[in-house]
Amino acid sequence: MRGGFAAVALLVACGRAEPQATPQRPLVLRTIPAGDSLRLELMAAPGWKINARLKPVLEAAAGGLIRFDSPVLTPDSAYFAAAPVAVVAARAASVRGTLRASVCAVGEAVCRVVVVEVSER
16 A cells, blocks of 8 residues: 555445444445446545545546545535545446545644555456
8 A cells, every 4th residue: 555644444345244434444435336337435434534625536447537526515615524426337347446535634734645556346
């Protein structure tokens, strides 16, 4: 894992026990079937916020960018107030690539960029 924040781990869940975000794991990526698409939802652990000014992106291993967003932001528009989501074609056999997101611990003035390799088959 890169990015200088070794305590970060990312889990991808699809049809198994729901992963839990923790202070050691500030982000969890959930995959949810949605008709003919796959909904990707990025959840923050309690005590963490996802920076909305530097929106999360998954650089797909097959090429292309999958961008996460949410219309619900904090009053200052700095953080997501609801989980940012992305929707991809369900025909994709797996979610693979590099996730980049900026997370901030509540009470800290500086966010951390998290870079995590995602591999879900």
